[in-house]
C-alpha cells in the first residue's frame with residue numbers, strides 16, 4: 103500500500119469506529135446468526151490471490167462488524183457488559199499500529215514504565231503497599247485469576263501441592279475453577295463452600311471445612327473470595343475472611359473482576375472494606391472501568407512473589423535482561439510477548455481524569471438502586487436479590503397469581519427469550535435459589551432510567567401475552 107492508500111484506508115476505519123460510537127445507542131443491541139448463516143457468509147478456502155483492500159474492508163464493515171451484540175449498548179444488561187470508551191479504543195489502535203512489545207524493559211522502556219506507573223495508581227486505589235506491592239495487566243479476569251493462583255501455589259506450596267486444599271464459595275466465578283483445574287489440582291482438593299441467604303461466603307461452614315481438613319493432615323493453602331459476584335454483585339465478608347486467612351496462614355485471593363472498581367465511588371468504597379487485605383487481587387478494567395477488551399489486572403502484596411513464580415532465564419533473552427531496577431513484565435506473569443495494555447488505561451485516565459470515572463461508577467450504582475425501587479413499587483415484579491453494586495435480580499410474579507414455581511420459571515424464561523428475540527434488549531436469566539430470574543448488570547453510564555422503563559414495559563408485554571394463552 104502506498105502512503106496515501108494507507109491513510110485513506112485508515113480514515114475509513116476511523117470513520118467507521120466513530121460512526122459506531124455515535125450511532126450505537128440507536129441500533130438494536132442483539133444480533134443472531136446460526137452457524138450455517140455464518141458459514142454461508144464467510145466460509146471459503148484461504149485465497150491465494152489478493153483482493154482490493156477497500157473491498158475487503160467494506161465487506162468486513164458490512165458483514166462482520168454488524169454481526170455481534172453491541173455490548174456497549176444502553177440496553178445490553180446481561181453477563182458483564184462492556185461499555186468501552188473512544189480514547190482507549192484509539193489507544194489500542196496505536197499499540198497495534200506501532201506493534202509495541204510490552205514484555206521486556208529494553209524492548210520498550212516507556213511501555214514498561216507506564217505499566218509501573220499505572221500499577222502504582224492501582225496499588226494506591228486499592229490500598230496495597232506502594233513499594234513492595236506489584237501487579238501486571240493481563241488479557242482479562244480469567245487470566246488474572248490464573249496468574250494469582252499460580253503465584254499462591256508457588257509461595258505457599260512450592261513444588262509439592264499434593265495435600266494443598268483450596269476454598270471458594272458456590273458463587274465464585276467459573277474462571278477460578280478453570281484455573282484450579284489448569285493448575286493440576288484434583289477434585290478432592292477443592293472445597294466449594296455454600297453461601298448464606300445473602301449469597302455470601304458462609305463463615306461457619308468455611309471454618310468447619312478448614313478444621314476438618316487440618317484434622318485429616320491436609321494443607322489449607324488458598325481461599326478465593328469474590329468482591330462482586332457475577333450472579334448478584336454480592337461482596338463476600340472480606341475483613342472476616344482476611345482474619346481467618348491470617349490465623350490459618352492461608353493465601354487470600356480476591357476476585358474483584360466485576361466489582362473491584364466500585365472502590366472509586368463513595369457508595370462502593372465502604373462495601374469493599376477489607377479488599378486491601380488480599381494477598382492477590384483480580385480486577386478487570388474491561389468491565390467496570392470502561393476499557394475495550396482485553397485488559398484485566400492482578401495486584402499482589404509483594405511484587406517479589408510474581409517474579410519468584412514466573413522468572414525464567416533462557417539464553418536467548420540474556421542480552422535484554424537489563425538491571426534489577428528495570429522490570430521485565432514477562433517475568434511477572436504468563437505471557438512473554440504482550441501487547442501494550444497499559445496505554446489505554448493511561449490515556450483514558452489522563453484524558454478524562456479519575457473524577458469522571460468516579461462519577462460514572464456512582465451513577466451506575468444509583469441506577470441499579472433506582473431500578474430496584476421501580477421494581478418494588480410494582481405489584482407484578484419480585485426482587486430476588488437487591489441492587490448490589492450494579493446488579494439486580496428479579497422475576498415476574500404478579501401478586502395474587504396462582505402459578506407454581508415451575509410455571510414461574512417458564513414464564514421468566516419466556517420473557518427473557520422473547521426480549522432477546524425482539525433484539526430490543528439483551529436481558530438473560532440466571533438461577534438463584536433454584537429459581538429462574540432475570541438479571542440486570544447496570545455498569546453502562548449511557549443507560550438511562552427511560553431505557554430501563556422501556557425494557558420493563560417490554561417484559562410486561564411478553565409476560566401478559568404468555569399468561570393469557
Ligand code: PLP
Nearest residue numbers: 182242243244275277332359360
Ligand atoms: N471473575 C468474575 C467475578 C467475573 O464476573 C468474570 C467475568 O464476568 C471473570 C472473573 C472473568 O473475567 P474475564 O471474562 O475478563 O476473563
